[in-house]
Amino acid sequence: MNTAGGLAEPGPALPPDSVPQTVDQVAAVARLYGEPLFALPTDLYIPPDALEVFLEAFQGPLDLLLYLIRRQNFNILDIPMADVTRQYLGYVEAIRKRNLELAAEYLLMAAMLIEIKSRMLLPPRKVEGQVEAEDPRAELVRRLLEYEQMKLAAAELGRLPLLGRDFWRAQAHIDTTVELRQPEVRPEDLREAWTEILKRARLNQHHKISREQLSVREHMSIVLKRLQGQRYVEFERLFEVERGPAVLVVTFIAMLELARERLIELTQAEAYAPIYVRLAYQPV
Structure with missing residues (x-):
């Protein structure tokens, strides 16, 4: 039946078997929501591609x-x-x-x-030798x-696991560079080197009595100045043997203090090798 607006109001849906497949001997070309479609829509849009x-x-x-x-x-x-x-x-x-x-x-x-x-x-055309x-x-x-x-x-x-699609290869960076580490100077090595310097000092003793004011800080500055501009200086060359044991002791204490404050480094190439001293920093 028609409504006031003139639109057709759909009736109850019929079973598919009861819907006619032909009207005036025209067969349905398709079904739309269960209803037969006897002609394709003229405004049907099909994308060209x-x-x-x-x-x-x-x-x-x-x-x-x-x-x-x-x-x-x-x-x-x-x-x-x-x-x-x-x-x-x-x-x-x-x-x-x-x-x-x-x-x-x-x-x-x-x-x-x-x-x-x-x-x-x-x-069918038969070929010779074929049944x-x-x-x-x-x-x-x-x-x-x-x-x-x-x-x-x-x-x-x-379907097999594919690298880059299903899993990723684990990567770990390993630093292969080898840093050359110098052998550490043991206290025993310093004691032996100090004993050798004292032996040399006794050979250069002078029987001269004098009073000298010695400063550990002053000798620390002297050692640092002697190391400036030098890559390595042999441990024994930093001592002034001719000035006597008192100066040697103060110089040795000054070097220990500089090493404690990490201003100098004591190195040797191998065990029982000569000890060398160098600055632990680069002066400006």
Whole structure:
């Protein structure tokens, strides 16, 4: 019944079996929400690239042909060439005018299908030495089986874990540079070096009585000045043996104080080797 606005009010839905499939001997072309559709809408919009996108989803004409066969459960060893060729040509015709570059290889396969169909209509031609005539579909079946086998193998490989897609390689930076470390100077080495300097000092003793004011800070400055501009200075060369044991003791204490304050470094190349002294900082 009509409403006040003139729009038709839909009645109760009927079961699909009770809906007529023909009206005035015109068959329905489709169903829309369970209702038969007897004519396509005139304002139906189909994107110009819709079928191109569909065909580009196939990996070539063999992929499309295999899709048509498997979708309808055809026996691949006994392909109904008439049905398959008709469906295949329907897909190819849809893109022939839009994308010739894409349709070229599909048209080549279409020509092959038409040739096979034509050969099947002709009387079989036997070859000498063969009991039965060769099936025109044999070469196509062989190519389809090989393609399907490779496609399944590629799918199996695609399911394997892939570096960069499913997992990432763990990386850890290891510093391989080797820093040369000088052997540390032990207290025993300093004691032995000090004993040797005292022995040398006794050989240079002077019997002169004098009073001298000695400053540890002053000798610290003297040692630092002597080390400036020098890469290494031998431990024994920093002592003025001729000035007597008192100066040697003050100088030794000054060097210990400088080492404690990390102003100088005491190094040796190996155990029992000569001891060398250098500045622990670079003067400006």
